[in-house]
Every structure is written in C-alpha cells, then in structure tokens.
Amino acid sequence: MTVLCSVIECSSVSRQAKVIAWSVGLLFLGLGPFLLQTTRFAFLVRLGGIAGLYMLLALGLNLVIGFVGLLDLGFMAFYAIGAYVAALLSIHKMPFLVCVSAAVAVTVLLRLAVGFPALRLRGDYLAMVTLGFGEVVRLVLNNLDRITNGPKGLPRVGESIAPISLFGLTFSSNLHYFYLIALCVLLGVWICHRLDHSRVGRAWVAIREDEVAAELMGVDVTKQKVLAFGLSAVFAGVAGAIFVHWESFVTPESFTFWESCLLVCAVVLGGMGSVLGVILGAFCIVAVPEVLRDVLGTTYANARYLLFGLSLILMAIYRPQGLWPSRRRSLELRRAEAGENTEGMSE
Amino acid sequence: MILQQLVNGLTLGSLYALIALGYTMVYGVLMMINFAHSEIFMSGAFVSLVSYMRLVRILPPIEALLISIALAMGSSALLAILVERFAYRPLRRSARLTPLISAIGVSILLQNAAFLFISDQSLAYPQIFTIHHFHGWGFEINSLQITILVVAFVLMLSLHLFVNKTRLGTAIRATAQDPATASLMGIPVNAIIALTFLLGGALGGVAGALNGMYYGSIKYNMGFVPGMKAFTAAVLGGIGNVPGAMWGGFILGVIESLAAGLIPSGSEWKDVIAFSILIVILLFRPEGLFGQRVTDKV
Numbered sequence: 001m002t003v004l005c006s007v008i009e010c011s012s013v014s015r016q017a018k019v020i021a022w023s024v025g026l027l028f029l030g031l032g033p034f035l036l037q038t039t040r041f042a043f044l045v046r047l048g049g050i051a052g053l054y055m056l057l058a059l060g061l062n063l064v065i066g067f068v069g070l071l072d073l074g075f076m077a078f079y080a081i082g083a084y085v086a087a088l089l090s091i092h093k094m095p096f097l098v099c100v101s102a103a104v105a106v107t108v109l110l111r112l113a114v115g116f117p118a119l120r121l122r123g124d125y126l127a128m129v130t131l132g133f134g135e136v137v138r139l140v141l142n143n144l145d146r147i148t149n150g151p152k153g154l155p156r157v158g159e160s161i162a163p164i165s166l167f168g169l170t171f172s173s174n175l176h177y178f179y180l181i182a183l184c185v186l187l188g189v190w191i192c193h194r195l196d197h198s199r200v201g202r203a204w205v206a207i208r209e210d211e212v213a214a215e216l217m218g219v220d221v222t223k224q225k226v227l228a229f230g231l232s233a234v235f236a237g238v239a240g241a242i243f244v245h246w247e248s249f250v251t252p253e254s255f256t257f258w259e260s261c262l263l264v265c266a267v268v269l270g271g272m273g274s275v276l277g278v279i280l281g282a283f284c285i286v287a288v289p290e291v292l293r294d295v296l297g298t299t300y301a302n303a304r305y306l307l308f309g310l311s312l313i314l315m316a317i318y319r320p321q322g323l324w325p326s327r328r329r330s331l332e333l334r335r336a337e338a339g340e341n342t343e344g345m346s347e
Numbered sequence: 348m349i350l351q352q353l354v355n356g357l358t359l360g361s362l363y364a365l366i367a368l369g370y371t372m373v374y375g376v377l378m379m380i381n382f383a384h385s386e387i388f389m390s391g392a393f394v395s396l397v398s399y400m401r402l403v404r405i406l407p408p409i410e411a412l413l414i415s416i417a418l419a420m421g422s423s424a425l426l427a428i429l430v431e432r433f434a435y436r437p438l439r440r441s442a443r444l445t446p447l448i449s450a451i452g453v454s455i456l457l458q459n460a461a462f463l464f465i466s467d468q469s470l471a472y473p474q475i476f477t478i479h480h481f482h483g484w485g486f487e488i489n490s491l492q493i494t495i496l497v498v499a500f501v502l503m504l505s506l507h508l509f510v511n512k513t514r515l516g517t518a519i520r521a522t523a524q525d526p527a528t529a530s531l532m533g534i535p536v537n538a539i540i541a542l543t544f545l546l547g548g549a550l551g552g553v554a555g556a557l558n559g560m561y562y563g564s565i566k567y568n569m570g571f572v573p574g575m576k577a578f579t580a581a582v583l584g585g586i587g588n589v590p591g592a593m594w595g596g597f598i599l600g601v602i603e604s605l606a607a608g609l610i611p612s613g614s615e616w617k618d619v620i621a622f623s624i625l626i627v628i629l630l631f632r633p634e635g636l637f638g639q640r641v642t643d644k645v
Contacts, residue, residue, distance in 0.1 A: 071444050117630045123443050124380050125629050128578065132625040135575065139619045257571070261451055268448050302467070306459040312452030317437045320445050 033178050046174045049246070051286040052181035053239050058266040058282040059188045059275070060235025065264065066273035066326075067201060068228045069208030070119070071127040074134025075263050078233050080141060080255035082107045082240025087154045087161055087250050088147070096164045096245065104237035111233035112226065119225045134260055141252040153251030161248040177246045184242070185279070188235060192275045195231075204228055205273065265312055271322025280324050350486040352608040353601060358492045358561070360600020361499035365554035366577030367584070367592040368506065369427075369547030375523040375587040376543050377439075382450035383430055385574020386457035387423050387548050391555025392565040393465055395419035396472055412475050416556045423552025426457075427544040436537070461567040469566035472559040495557050502550060503593050509546075510589055519543060523587065572618065576603075579625040585635025594637060599624065 033045045061075045082103040089099045118129045141148045149156050164171040164180070171177055195201045203224045206214035215221050244250045262285050270281025292304035315322075366388055373381040395415045402411035434453045438446045479490045510516040521529040522539045530536045558573065559565045580599045584591025603621055607614045628635065 065444075069444070071447060121629060121633060124447065125633055127447065128380070128582070129626050129629045131575070132579075132622040132629075136619055136622045136626070139616075139622070143615045143619070261455070264448070264451070268444075272444075302459070302463055306456060306463060309452045309454070309456030309459060312455065313434050313449050316441075316445050316449035316452065317434075320441055 029182055033175055037173075037175050042174075045178050047286065047290060049174060049178045049181050051283050052178070052185050053243055054263070054266060054286050055185045055279050055282040056181070056188055056235050056239040057263055058270070058278045059185070059192050060232040060239075061263050062192065062267050062273065062275070062278040063195070063204075063228045063232045063235075065267050066271075066278065067196070067204035067208060068225055069123075069272075070225065070228075071123055071264070072130045072232075073127045073257070073264060074130035074132070074137075074260055075232070075236065076255040076257075076260040077130075077134040077137035078107045078111055078236035079240045079243070080137055080252070081110055082237035083244040083250050083254075084141060084148060084154070084240075085237075086241035087244045090161045090245065091155050091159045093162075096166060096241075099245070100238060100241040103241040104234050107233040107237035107240070108230050111236075112230050115226055115229035119222060119229065131257065131260075134255075134257060138252050138255050138257075141255075148252070151252060153249060155249070161245060163248065164242070164245045171245070177242070181242060184238060189275055189279065196273075196275060200224070200227065208273070265308075269312075269315060269323055271325040274322060274324055274326035277322050277324035277326065281322070284323070348485075348608065349605070350484065352604045354486050354488050354492065355608075356601035356604030357597060358495050358600070359604060360580075360597035361496055361503075362554050362558055362561070362573065362596075363577045363580045363600050364593045364596025365499055365502065365550045365557075366573060367580040367596045368503070368589065369551045370578050371581040371584070371586055371589060371592040372519075372543045372547050374581070375589075376519065376526070376540050377435070379435070379446050380450070380578070381435075381544075381547070382447060383434070383453035383457065384427075384547065384551055385570030385577075386454050386461075387427050387430070387570075388551040388555040388558070388574060388577075389461060389565075389567065389570035390426055390457065391419040391423040391552030392472075392559040392569060393461055393555075394422045394552070395556035396470060396559055396565060397465070399473075399475075408475050416553060419552040419556040420549045421552075423555065424545045424549040427548025427551070428541050431541055431544040436540075458567055458570070465567070467567065469564045469569075472563050472565055474563070475560065491561060495561060498553065498557060502553060506546065506550070507589065515539075515542065575625075576621050579621055579628075582625060582628055582633075583635055585637045588635065588637055591635055591637040595635070598636075 033048060036042060036044055057075065057079060061072060064070050064072050064075075085106045086099040086103040089102055090096075094102075114130070114133055118126055121129060142151055144150070148154065155161055164177075169176075171180060203214065203219045206217065206219055207221055207224060211221060263282075266281035266285045267278055268281070269284055270279065271277030289304045289308065292307065296303060366384065369384045369387065370381060373379065373384070395418065398418045399411055399415035402414055405411075406414070430453050434449045435446055438449055476490065481488050481490075481493075510519060518529070518534045518539050519542065521532065521534055522536055522543075526536050529539075554573075555565075555570075558569070576599060577596065580595035581592045582595070583599060584593070584595030586592075599621060602624065603617045606620045607617045610616060
C-alpha cells in the first residue's frame with residue numbers, strides 16, 4: 001500500500017521527486033516481502049504474488065481495452081490456454097523456458113486466429129465474440145477429458161508439475177515467486193510505458209478516439225488492432241505459465257467469465273490507457289475484497305461483491321476516467337476545455 | 348426420437364425467445380447490450396417462487412401460481428425500469444464502453460443481492476400441478492411443456508400486436524429508428540425507452556418463472572447461461588428485430604436439443620455448440636438471419 005501511495009503522490013511532482021518515489025517504492029517492494037516472510041503477515045507475500053499475476057493480465061488487457069478501445073470480455077481464455085499448455089509440457093518434464101515459450105506461442109497464435117476475423121466487428125459485437133470464445137474455451141477444457149482431465153484438472157494422479165527452475169535456481173517458496181512475478185510486472189510496465197510513448201501507442205490511441213479519422217491519417221487500422229491483440233496475448237501466456245508452475249495445479253474453474261469481468265473492471269477502475277492506473281486497478285480487485293473481508297467480519301464477508309458491483313456502477317457514472325487516469329488523456333481533455341473557453345471568449 | 352427432440356427444443360426455444368425479446372428491444376432503441384437482463388430473468392424466478400410459497404398457504408395452487416407469475420412479471424418490469432433509470436440513463440451520452448461497465452456492475456450487484464438476501468443454494472421449485480403426459484406420433488409432450496408453449500405464444504403474439512398495431516408501439520418503432528427525430532415529432536423518448544425496459548423486463552420475469560417450473564430448481568447464478576443463449580438467439584435473428592428474436596429463440600432451442608439428443612455425449616457439448624453459433628453468426632453474418640445490413644454512421 002505504501003508503495004502505491006508513494007507513487008501516486010509523485011505523479012504531478014517534479015522529475016527528481018519522481019525518481020526518489022520510484023526508488024523508495026522499489027526498495028519497499030524488494031525488502032518488504034523478505035521481512036514479512038517469517039512474520040504472521042506471510043500471507044501478504046502470497047497475496048502480493050496473486051495481485052502481480054492479475055497486474056500482468058490487466059497490463060495485457062489494457063493494450064486492447066485502454067489503448068485501442070476494443071472491449072474484450074474473454075481474456076481469461078488466453079490465460080487458461082497459456083496455463084494448460086505450460087502444464088501439459090511441464091508434466092512431460094520440459095524445462096520452464098520451453099514451457100513459457102510454447103505457452104506464449106500458442107496463446108498468441110490462437111489470439112490472432114480469433115482476432116483476424118473478429119476485429120472487423122463493431123465494439124459490442126466484438127465484446128460478445130470474445131465472451132463466447134471465453135466460454136467455449138472453458139467448456140472445451142472441461143469436456144476434453146482425454147487431454148485436459150476435465151473438471152478434475154491437471155496434473156492427473158501420478159503426474160506432477162515441477163516448480164520453476166531457472167539458471168540453476170529452483171523456485172520453491174511464495175517469496176521466490178513473488179520476486180519473479182514482481183520482476184515480470186516491472187518489465188511489463190516498462191514495455192507498456194515505452195509502447196504508450198511510441199508511434200505504435202499513438203496510432204492505437206488515435207484508433208480509440210476516432211477510427212475513421214485515424215485511417216484517413218494513414219494508420220493501418222487492421223494491422224494495429226491485430227498487433228495490440230497479439231501483444232496482449234503474450235502477457236496472458238507468461239502469466240498463465242507462471243501461475244501453473246506456482247500452483248502446480250490447474251482446473252477450468254479458475255477461468256470463468258466472472259474472472260474475465262474482474263479483469264475488465266481492473267482496467268476500467270484504474271483508468272483505461274493508464275499503465276500505472278491499471279496496476280492500481282488490478283491491485284484493488286485483489287486487495288479490496290480481502291480487506292473488506294476483514295472489515296466486514298465473517299458474517300458480512302459475502303457482501304463484498306455486492307459493494308463491488310455497486311462501486312462499478314458509481315465509477316461508470318461519476319468517474320468514468322478511472323482512479324488514476326492516463327496523463328495524456330487528461331491533458332487532452334483539459335486542452336479541449338481550454339479550447340472551448342477561448343472560442344467562447346472570441347464570440 | 349427426432350420429433351421428441353423437436354418438442355423439447357421448441358419448449359426450450361420459447362423460453363430463449365422470451366428472454367431474447369428483452370435484449371433485442373433494448374438494443375433496438377439504445378444500441379446497447381443490456382447485460383443485466385439475465386439477472387432480471389433470475390429475479391423473476393425468485394419472486395415467483397417466494398410469492399408462490401407464501402400464497403399457496405391461503406389460496407388454491409393454480410390461483411397462487413397465476414398471481415405469483417403476475418408478481419414476477421411486475422417486479423421484473425419494475426426492476427428493469429429502475430436499472431435503466433439509475434444505471435443507464437445517466438450514461439446515455441458517454442462513450443460506448445461505459446454503459447456496458449455499468450451493466451456488468453448491475454449484474455454483479457443483483458446476483459450477489461440474491462445470493463446474500465435469499466439463498467446461496469439452489470432452491471427447489473415445487474411441482475404445482477400434476478403433470479399429464481400426452482402421446483403423439485413418436486413423441487411425448489407433457490402438460491408443463493404445453494403450458495410453457497401456450498404462455499410464450501400468447502405473450503409473443505400480444506407483444507407483436509402491441510408493437511405493430513398501437514400508438515405506443517409506433518412510438519417505440521419511431522424511437523428505434525431515430526430518437527432525435529422521434530422526439531421532434533413529440534414522442535417522449537425517455538418514457539418510451541423506459542417502456543421498452545418495462546416490456547423486456549416483464550417478458551424476462553415470466554421466462555424466469557417458467558424456467559424455474561420447467562427445471563424444478565433455481566439459483567442466484569441461474570441467469571448467466573440462459574441469458575447468453577438468449578442473446579445468441581437475438582443475434583441469430585438479427586439484433587433489434589422483434590420477430591427475429593422469436594425465430595432465433597426457436598431455432599437455437601431446436602438446434603441445441605437435437606445436438607443433445609443425436610450427438611454422442613451431446614449434452615456436454617450443447618453449450619459449446621450454442622456459443623460457437625454465436626461466434627460464427629457474429630463473424631460472418633452480424634446482421635442475423637433475418638436482419639438487414641446496417642452500415643456504421645460516421
């Protein structure tokens with residue numbers, strides 16, 4: 001929490017303060033779990049790792065929803081595909097790097113296979129296609145007993161998924177996975193940040209704001225949409241592979257439509273198109289229900305999703321730009337307002 | 348065997364069609380997917396069950412049933428109007444994704460309200476009248492299926508007449524065509540939008556009650572799968588198109604039942620088939636089987 005607060009406060013302060021805030025934040029992120037690990041707050045390390053996986057997924061989904069403005073309601077399907085591919089390979093004693101690469105490759109290929117025909121569709125039709133695909137993937141995983149072991153999940157009795165071992169290092173505890181995931185999230189943030197400020201990112205935002213105008217300005221709309229779609233699958237594939245090695249177990253029930261919805265909420269809550277906002281959003285969807293569980297006590301713990309639904313409605317009405325809106329977007333809005341004012345004065 | 352599956356399919360399809368009408372009418376006037384419609388359907392099932400259990404103590408079962416269905420209809424219609432008023436109307440001018448987020452919020456809220464305040468388990472829906480079986484040429488139909496088919500048929504016919512023959516129906520069609528012009532012609536657009544939610548909600552509520560009777564149990568998350576299927580039916584018939592939604596419902600119900608009956612272990616795969624139809628139709632014929640192609644306005 002302190003980490004995030006310190007980063008939030010710096011967003012409008014000078015560059016130097018920003019550097020200090022980032023280093024303090026990273027220091028907390030690095031040392032915090034190490035110190036907590038032996039105390040009674042050790043569960044926070046695991047929770048942090050789970051939040052990290054959601055952050056990776058939300059970063060990927062943000063490329064599609066936040067930057068290009070396409071609603072995807074079945075993103076969990078690709079997380080599932082990544083997890084199952086990695087699980088199947090790991091059961092056959094493949095090293096982790098092979099599992100991850102294969103998971104990413106298969107996820108991206110399937111994503112493109114769905115994306116190519118689907119990306120021609122208008123916003124909410126695309127949402128329904130992705131939703132349908134998400135359900136089909138979950139049901140197929142559930143029904144293809146011979147490969148996926150159906151609802152009982154992988155691995156089968158007598159098989160096992162070995163923990164990750166990289167460069168002679170075996171990842172055996174929650175702490176190890178926390179650091180691995182934190183590293184991936186930082187890398188993901190950096191990639192998304194660079195994309196945001198590149199030609200590609202600007203093309204995506206142009207498509208989001210006005211597809212026809214973007215096309216007239218020479219943006220290859222289809223190519224850019226496919227690119228965003230494909231890249232988002234990389235995040236899902238990596239997250240899926242790490243998840244399955246950490247849990248060493250996977251069932252289709254982890255990838256319901258509900259989870260896809262939560263991810264969309266993470267992106268919207270945080271602020272569509274804002275990289276750090278999405279990180280905050282993912283943190284919120286994991287942490288808020290946990291915190292509410294403690295605050296509300298065991299009898300009212302079930303009310304937390306009720307409050308969650310309510311907060312989504314209120315956010316949509318009162319703060320559609322998200323908790324931590326993208327800087328570019330708010331600047332553009334401010335400029336647009338200023339423009340209106342000057343027009344008003346000249347009249 | 349095939350005839351039997353046809354009968355089952357038509358019964359299932361008439362339920363899908365009733366729900367699909369709610370999706371299609373709202374889409375017609377607002378161009379928005381009313382994601383919370385599946386929860387309106389769920390609320391209808393719960394209201395009918397709860398009110399039936401109360402009423403049956405003081406009234407004969409059939410009358411209690413009729414009143415409870417009427418209550419389900421009314422409460423679902425009211426709920427749909429409230430959802431429109433508080434979750435959708437403030438967002439009518441915002442970006443396209445925002446109302447959908449709000450709709451997901453409503454859906455989560457209603458589902459968890461049922462989960463918290465009514466039951467987190469599936470509740471048994473009592474068998475209200477003795478079920479008679481009638482035998483035809485190679486198929487069997489029971490009185491429950493006949494009831495569902497008759498109720499659904501009567502409701503759809505009245506909706507069809509209402510939309511096409513009355514002044515209010517004309518106002519709905521005008522609003523669907525062009526809300527701005529409709530309002531210039533003196534049509535109270537906000538009231539008409541509320542009316543479409545009312546009609547869709549009422550039909551959804553009845554479908555919920557009938558669904559509970561047909562399957563014998565209801566649960567807080569019962570709305571999702573039929574909701575998705577009904578949306579598929581609406582898309583199949585061309586979303587925004589009222590007769591299309593009815594045909595789409597029947598076609599989907601029949602395909603699903605035939606698949607469940609004729610393909611080995613088909614009942615496991617019937618949902619996959621329904622969702623695959625959704626994907627294929629959206630990809631290759633998004634205007635539906637009966638719709639006309641609409642180009643995007645710039």
